[in-house]
Amino acid sequence: MAIKTDAIGKEWPTTTYEVGKEKIREYAAVVGLDNPVHLDREAAKAAGYRDVVAPPMFCVVYSAPALAPAMFDPEVGMNFATMVHGGQQFEWGEPACSGDEISTTAKCLKIFEKEGKDGKPNNGFYVFETVSVNQDGAEVVRGTWTNIVRGV
Amino acid sequence: MAELNAGDQIAELRVTPDKYTPHRYAGASGDFNPIHIDPEFAKAVGLPNTILHGLYMMGLVARAATEAAGGDPRSLKRLSVEFRGMGAPETEIAVTGTVKSVGDGTATIDVVAAQGESETIKNAEAEVEL
Helix, strand or coil, X not given: CCCCCCCCCCEXXXXXXXXXXXXXXXXXXXXXXXXXXXXXXXXXXXXXXXXXXXXXXXXHHHHHHHHHHHHCCCCCCCCHHHEEEXXXXXXXXXXXXXXXXXXXXXXXEEEEEECCCCCCCCEEEEEEEEEEECCCCCEEEXXXXXXXXXXX | CCCCCCCCECCCEEECCCCCHHHHHHHHHCCCCHHHCCHHHHHHCCCCCCCCCHHHHHHHHHHHHHHHCCCCXXXXXXXXXXXXXXCCCCCCEEEXXXXXXXXXXXXXXXXXXXXXXXXXXXXXXXXXEC
């Protein structure tokens, strides 16, 4: 069965997220980050940041909400029963600091199938991109999210 | 400033997530997929038990790469990973890495996250500014 590729190039509505100091602290604690630039305003400013700075991987907090409608879009049509998050890339630009308002837009980059190994059915690859910019229009992060659906 | 040379091993990061780490990560990240927090649900969909969030483990990889570059979060410019295995709570994760190349003030580091023999994150590549 050929995989549905109609959603390639589709974009979903932009979401916005205001970064907050205590949310950064909560994230940093789980991942075990104790660098004071993530926790203390004065330490962050002394290191040249506008305010407490988010750890790079905090980007999932503000970029994933833009991706959610793409994941569940029937036009994309991913079968969640056999889907795994196969790969992820982030490229960071301007740091995200407490008080920043970050806007993220998700887009479907690619949908394709790859031959299954040893006679298994083909796997479907669904690749999405999120681009996040801050209130000044500077790019904060660009994410590439690869989901694999086994047996399309 | 960190000095890194091609072939160097970065400092190993060892972390043992506890039983409730996926709950705390769910709260911190907003990802409440029940496979991470509900053992009954996880077993019903064929998993041995609840599993760690892949992006939590990627967070540990980012932490190890940032520390290798001297600790400033600005130094991590790019990180790409493949999620290859399921991570289990209450099992030690070891993040190891080797500097692949250095040039133009940037180092590229190959990173792996593993629980024992099970490599949960493979083919990870971090680009850090020195």
